[in-house]
Amino acid sequence: MTLAIYPGSFDPITKGHLDVLQRASKxxxxxxxxxxxxxxxxCSIPIEARLELIKGCCxxxxxxxxxxxxxxxxxxxxxxxxxxxxxxxxxxxxxxYEMQMAQMNNTLYPDLETVFLTTKPKYNFVSSSIIxxxxxxxxxxxxxxxxxxxxxLLKIKKEK
Ligand code: PNS
Numbered sequence: 001m002t003l004a005i006y007p008g009s010f011d012p013i014t015k016g017h018l019d020v021l022q023r024a025s026k027x028x029x030x031x032x033x034x035x036x037x038x039x040x041x042x043c044s045i046p047i048e049a050r051l052e053l054i055k056g057c058c059x060x061x062x063x064x065x066x067x068x069x070x071x072x073x074x075x076x077x078x079x080x081x082x083x084x085x086x087x088x089x090x091x092x093x094x095x096x097y098e099m100q101m102a103q104m105n106n107t108l109y110p111d112l113e114t115v116f117l118t119t120k121p122k123y124n125f126v127s128s129s130i131i132x133x134x135x136x137x138x139x140x141x142x143x144x145x146x147x148x149x150x151x152x153l154l155k156i157k158k159e160k
Contacts, residue, residue, distance in 0.1 A: 011050060012152065019088075049152065053148055057149070090127075102114035
């Protein structure tokens with residue numbers, strides 16, 4: 001029974017994240033998508049809403065669970081007894097940061113292996129921050145995020 005964790009901010013989840021999650025769910029018996037609550041990055045979407053949005057678009061993957069955590073990812077992985085950490089790789093620009101994290105995590109917890117998965121090329125440029133920037137300036141991101149996320153972004157934009 002191989003358990004993988006897929007940690008991130010998911011502020012909000014995009015179709016790129018979902019693509020990575022779907023690939024991971026085919027490779028591993030169980031996958032926990034783990035949302036960091038105390039990110040050093042300032043998140044725009046409250047944790048409860050980020051979790052709710054993930055719940056709303058992952059129900060078709062029966063071996064995927066949703067959780068939140070705070071503190072170090074390696075401590076969360078140890079707590080769950082997970083030996084695999086999933087990260088998505090988009091472009092070469094992700095590589096340096098991702099390699100640094102993977103090697104630091106493996107130094108802190110040598111049993112933990114980071115597995116990088118790529119997305120479909122059509123999502124290569126998609127990030128949560130670019131999605132929010134475009135959506136809040138009335139750009140159409142409907143093809144790049146799940147429908148519930150699109151509706152949520154429209155709603156919070158109206159409330160601003
Ligand atoms: O989606 P993101 O924001 O790129 O995810 C980054 C995340 C949450 C995986 C990373 O910041 C993280 O692991 N944070 C938890 C604190 C931690 O373990 N820091 C050391 C990483 S080597």
